[in-house]
Amino acid sequence: MNWLPNANMQLLKKRATIIQQIRSFFIKRDLLEVETPSLSQAGVTDQHLFCFKTHFVGPEISDLKPEALGVPLYLQTSPEFHMKRLLSAGSGSIFQIAKAFRNEESGRYHNPEFTLLEWYQVGFDHFQLMDEMQELLDLVLTCGQAKRLTYQQAFEQILKVDPLSASLEGLKASGSHLNLGEVLDNETDYDTVLQLLFCFAIEPVIANESPCFVYNFPASQAALARISPEDSRVAERFEVYYKGIELANGFHELSDSEEQLKRFQKDNLLRKQHALPEMPIDLRFVESLNNLPDCAGVALGIDRLIMLATEQKHIDDVISFTIKGA
Secondary structure (H helix, E strand, O other): OOOOOOOOHHHHHHHHHHHHHHHHHHHHOOOEEOOOOOEEOOOOOOOOOOOOEEEEOOOOOOOOOOOOOOEEEEEOOOOHHHHHHHHHOOOOOEEEEEEEEOOOOOEOOEOOEEEEEEEEEEOOOHHHHHHHHHHHHHHHHOOOOOEEEEHHHHHHHHOOOOOOOOOHHHHHHHOHHHOOOHHHHOOOOHHHHHHHHHHHHHHHHHOOOOOEEEEEEEHHHOOOEOEOOOOOOEEEEEEEEEOOEEEEEEEEEOOOHHHHHHHHHHHHHHHHHOOOOOOOOOHHHHHHHHHOOOEEEEEEEHHHHHHHHHOOOOHHHHOOOOOOOO
16 A cells, blocks of 8 residues: 655655745734634535535534534635634635545546645735735746736637627537537526536636636626626635646635625525535625725635646645545
8 A cells, every 4th residue: 555645755845845935925914823613513505515524522612502423514615714704803805725625536636635825815806816816926936927818808819709698508518629528408407508618618728827816797697796896797805826726716705695695695506406415605705795994805825826837737746645645
């Protein structure tokens, strides 16, 4: 049985140096480093994210009644909800380098346990946060100036279709050359078709020479972002890509608890329609949004960033022990 780490010691030392660079980057900007729980009493409602679930069998927790099999707990897919509760409590701008967990297949760019950098700048919008991320990327990757495209521009340039106005059939027709077969032909959800087209047609070509910020995602994919006051069809959300890899996902953060609750409820309806279990909504987080300051936040995959910085081809090569050898 092989007990050795996946990554060699030289790469692990390089990894440590990069993480020290990142921490120094934020400390110099006077962001507070925080720690939040890995376990939560609520999961995430997004139908494309899958939480690891366990049970706590200890004594009663606060106002929860103990269950016969214990209190259900979920490993975080991101520290976002707890970090925003800190922001709402008056923390000011914050960052965290944390473990996150997603119950998905492992592969070239994904290990079920991974490391996330997440930070929030009070008083920033998503454009100011993109500026700051540009500085961080250039520090770690020496990649130069990134491109910026709206989601609409990316589709129009590469697939010759407008993702904000095309019919479902028009969208599918624009991706007919991708050889996705029944996966694309049988899909009836507009956003799922958009995501398929983005993944297979746009991501591989959008940022091969330099990083690319894609912003103004469709309002139907707003997640936890504000809707643009200038165009209600789009959300103030961005993602960052480089060399075929999705690196980060950021928002000008929604601070409307009523709207956020509606989105979570809609997510659960979609989960039900797709025969997925409904997820408990984090009502503490929802209530905290009433006090959330104007801010922008982003989550960046550390392991993927280190892959790019060290020119490795597989995420396993920059992690000490993957799920296969843990």
